[in-house]
Amino acid sequence: MDNVFESALDALHKAGKKGNINPRVLKLLSRPKRVSDFAVTLKRDNGDFEVYDAYRVAYNDALGPTRDGTRFVPNLSLDEVKALGLFMTIKHAVSGVPAGGGKGGIKVDASKLSDRELESISRSFIRNLKPKGPGVDVPGADIGTGYKTQSWMLDEYEQITGVHCPQAINDKPAAVGGTVGSAEATGLGIFYITQEAARDHEIELDGAEVVVQGFGQVGATIANYLHEIGSKVIAVSDISGGIIDRDGLDIPELAKKVEAGALLKDLEGYEQVSNEELLELDCDLLIPAAVQNVINKNNADDIKADLVVEGANGPTTPEADEILKEKGIPVIPDVVANAGGAIVCHYERIQGITDDYWDIEEVEKRLKKQITGAYSASYDVSQELDLSMRHSAWVVALKRVSKAVEMRGWV
Numbered sequence: 001m002d003n004v005f006e007s008a009l010d011a012l013h014k015a016g017k018k019g020n021i022n023p024r025v026l027k028l029l030s031r032p033k034r035v036s037d038f039a040v041t042l043k044r045d046n047g048d049f050e051v052y053d054a055y056r057v058a059y060n061d062a063l064g065p066t067r068d069g070t071r072f073v074p075n076l077s078l079d080e081v082k083a084l085g086l087f088m089t090i091k092h093a094v095s096g097v098p099a100g101g102g103k104g105g106i107k108v109d110a111s112k113l114s115d116r117e118l119e120s121i122s123r124s125f126i127r128n129l130k131p132k133g134p135g136v137d138v139p140g141a142d143i144g145t146g147y148k149t150q151s152w153m154l155d156e157y158e159q160i161t162g163v164h165c166p167q168a169i170n171d172k173p174a175a176v177g178g179t180v181g182s183a184e185a186t187g188l189g190i191f192y193i194t195q196e197a198a199r200d201h202e203i204e205l206d207g208a209e210v211v212v213q214g215f216g217q218v219g220a221t222i223a224n225y226l227h228e229i230g231s232k233v234i235a236v237s238d239i240s241g242g243i244i245d246r247d248g249l250d251i252p253e254l255a256k257k258v259e260a261g262a263l264l265k266d267l268e269g270y271e272q273v274s275n276e277e278l279l280e281l282d283c284d285l286l287i288p289a290a291v292q293n294v295i296n297k298n299n300a301d302d303i304k305a306d307l308v309v310e311g312a313n314g315p316t317t318p319e320a321d322e323i324l325k326e327k328g329i330p331v332i333p334d335v336v337a338n339a340g341g342a343i344v345c346h347y348e349r350i351q352g353i354t355d356d357y358w359d360i361e362e363v364e365k366r367l368k369k370q371i372t373g374a375y376s377a378s379y380d381v382s383q384e385l386d387l388s389m390r391h392s393a394w395v396v397a398l399k400r401v402s403k404a405v406e407m408r409g410w411v
């Protein structure tokens, strides 16, 4: 299935059937509630003029205001934004976050823009979106956006309304009303989930052999947490390729080199491994934390890990999911495993609304309780209905959305 939105709908209907979800709710969830499709213009530094496609999708808001990321990427499509809006609806629902799913973005290569140009399109995105505020829709960050763009978006929103309102935009730095712990939230959430899953599948993490694909914000963070508790991270990779050491890599040392700008393939003194070979290594735990569709029908049969925890969004295709299930390899799905960022965005909102800012211990304590709660709810349903964790996570989420939709009398 090539169309990303069709694949998302396929997942929706499969889970809906397995979970016996009200067909009217599935019908309602088969398209977004609201789509904004608009233009963002830019006067380039060199005098050129550009018009970019921009979108914001409010997928479903039965559980609360729509929330989540804004993607600045050159190949953005409305179907991709719709699919991501549905995924966020599921991720918030399974995590117990009182929010609906939203997503948006601009079809632009942000890496080719100067800071002034990036500021201009970030502000223009907010002006042209005409956001209705934190009770309706809250844009956060995603690929190509981050602290800088979110600070400009917040400032633009506040300039328009004339009111300070940190809860209107997510993923801001703490200096403008963001939360501490946001940068590590996804990696830390994956760490908590990995501890739960390792216990349920009888894997001793102390000394466990771990492979991590992707050594960016998510991959390096989870590799480091596991290294700290004595796991042997035997292989890691980035877009340039991977490195392997069966005795365990020195993750803090590697992180320093990568933060300084090194690519893994250029590091001297390491045995190299390709991204494809890395996924097929014999190990206790495999964490794909880079891009989508890396475990697919071509390599799923050769995966030898005892447990897969999805750090990236959509790293396993539906066909590969079936193959891994037949092989008895449990997969902890993205909607549960990498929900830490979305959960901590919720804490960012609470802190913005109350003007009461928490310390890191408070953020981490709440994250652990909330994300492991999502894991347990999904695990219990997977045992009860004999489903994969992916299907059970969707069923848990759909039941929660369904209840809210029905109580509101929408179907």
Ligand SMILES: NC(=O)c1ccc[n+]([C@@H]2O[C@H](COP(=O)([O-])OP(=O)(O)OC[C@H]3O[C@@H](n4cnc5c(N)ncnc54)[C@H](O)[C@@H]3O)[C@@H](O)[C@H]2O)c1
Pocket (backbone or CB within 6 Å): 186, 213, 214, 215, 216, 217, 218, 219, 237, 238, 239, 240, 275, 289, 290, 291, 292, 311, 312, 313, 338, 339, 341
């Ligand atoms: N950052 C978050 O809070 C967050 C939250 C939820 C999900 N995710 C997902 O996690 C994944 C990683 O996000 P991130 O924030 O760490 O990104 P990042 O840009 O910080 O790091 C990505 C890493 O993957 C590597 N990479 C890129 N393309 C690759 C390829 N084709 N093969 C192998 N490696 C490749 C990069 O070199 C880099 O090491 C993405 O799928 C993202 O959607 C991130």
